[in-house]
Every structure is written in structure tokens, then in C-alpha cells.
Amino acid sequence: MPQQQSPAGRPGGPEQVVPWRPPVDDPFLRAAQRQARPAGLGRRLGARAVDGVLTAAVAAAVAFPFAGPSADHFREQVEAAEQAGETRQIWLVDGTTGVYLAIVLGALLVFGLLYEVLPTARWGRTLGKKLFGVRVLDIEEQDTPSFGAALRRWLVYGLLAPLGVGVVNVLWCLFDRPWRQCWHDKAARTFVARGTEESGPLG
Structure with a gap:
């Protein structure tokens, strides 16, 4: 009488169970690996410090030409009040210095758009964030x-x-x-x- 074989092909042996193995390309695993993690405070502060220094440098460079004229204008206002013998309120920001301030703020607005907004929308980072890997x-x-x-x-x-x-x-x-x-x-x-x-x- 011929010997009965098991489904696994071995005579009289127990049926073998092939262990499950995950597929080579698991989309859920790849998605989990790509999941971004929030950056730590140290990296963020470092990146913000670099961006802040650059912004301050631009502001100083734009405001520097107006520092002297603003001081002269304020001094003239004080001298005019003293010569007139009047007690009047003198504003640091008036029609003259207000123009200077508007120019500085406008330059910072343009710089912010070019340095912060556009690179963030395009690549997600500024120079500071690039240096600190965020x-x-x-x-x-x-x-x-x-x-x-x-x-x-x-x-x-x-x-x-x-x-x-x-x-x-x-x-x-x-x-x-x-x-x-x-x-x-x-x-x-x-x-x-x-x-x-x-x-x-x-x-």
C-alpha cells in the first residue's frame, strides 16, 4: 500500500506552516518613517537668533542714514520752543521723523517677504532654519x-x-x-x- 503523504510533501510528517513576513514595500511603514517630528526648543531658538540678527542688521543699515537728520530735527524743535519762550509738547514721531520711520518699516516689510515668507512657502526654511536643521x-x-x-x-x-x-x-x-x-x-x-x-x- 502506498504511504500517504502530508500536504507539505513529507511522508507522515506534520504539516509545515510558513511564517508570515511583512511585504518588502510597506506603504504604512514608509508613511510612519516620513512622519515629521517637532524640533526642540534649542534648535528653534538658534534658528530664530540667526534670523533675528540678520533682520536687525538690515534694520540698522536702513535706519542709520536717518539717525542724524532725526536728531537734528528734534534739536531744532527744542531750540525753537526755547527761543519762543513757550512750553510745548514735542513729539519724537512727527511729520518729518514719521517719514523716516515709514521708510525703515517699509524696508523691513520687503526684507521679511523676501527672507522669511517666500523661502518658508517655497522650501519651508530660512537661512537660520537651514543652519539648525529645522x-x-x-x-x-x-x-x-x-x-x-x-x-x-x-x-x-x-x-x-x-x-x-x-x-x-x-x-x-x-x-x-x-x-x-x-x-x-x-x-x-x-x-x-x-x-x-x-x-x-x-x-
Whole structure:
């Protein structure tokens, strides 16, 4: 009588079970590996310090030619009041110095658009963020933010920075979860990530 074989092909042997192995190309695994992680406070402060120094340098360079004329104008106002023997209120910002201030603010606005907004919308980073290996990403798309989001992010930061709450805004990412957002990130629905893929001149 012929000997009965098991389905595995071995006579009388137990049926072998092939262990499950994950597919070589797992899309869910690749998506998890690409998931961006929020950057730490040290990297973010370092990047912001570089950007802040560059912005301050541009502001100083633009304002320097107006420093002397502004001082002379203020001195003339004081001397005119003394000669007239009047007690009058002299404003630091008037029709003359206001023009100088408007020129400086306009230059900073143009610089911010060229240095902060456009590179953030195009590559997700400025020079400071490039040096410290961080990148601004949209929360939902996990990609560079739109121009409108980048503009909104920069404007909110710029408005809060001169105020006392600007410090709270920067430190807010220490307590925020899970994306460690500052207030300007929440306004733009972005977060600052580390270890992301690089592309472009600032990538």
C-alpha cells in the first residue's frame, strides 16, 4: 500500500506552516518613517537668533542714514520752543521723523517677504532654519505651507515680538502638545520639524 503523504510533501510528517513576513514595500511603514517630528526648543531658538540678527542688521543699515537728520530735527524743535519762550509738547514721531520711520518699516516689510515668507512657502526654511536643521511644515499636509500661511505666520510673530507677550509666544512650544506650536504656528496651522527631507537652495 502506498504511504500517504502530508500536504507539505513529507511522508507522515506534520504539516509545515510558513511564517508570515511583512511585504518588502510597506506603504504604512514608509508613511510612519516620513512622519515629521517637532524640533526642540534649542534648535528653534538658534534658528530664530540667526534670523533675528540678520533682520536687525538690515534694520540698522536702513535706519542709520536717518539717525542724524532725526536728531537734528528734534534739536531744532527744542531750540525753537526755547527761543519762543513757550512750553510745548514735542513729539519724537512727527511729520518729518514719521517719514523716516515709514521708510525703515517699509524696508523691513520687503526684507521679511523676501527672507522669511517666500523661502518658508517655497522650501519651508530660512537661512537660520537651514543652519539648525529645522523646517516649517503644514500640520495636515506635512509639507511646506502655502504663501498665505507663511505670511500669516510671519505677521503674527512680528506683531507679538515687540510686545511683552512675544516671550510667552516663543516659550509656548514648551507646553504645547503634540506639535509644540507657538502662537504664530497656531495662527498658520504649521509646526517646526526636524530631520525632514531637504530640497532647494535652502534645503
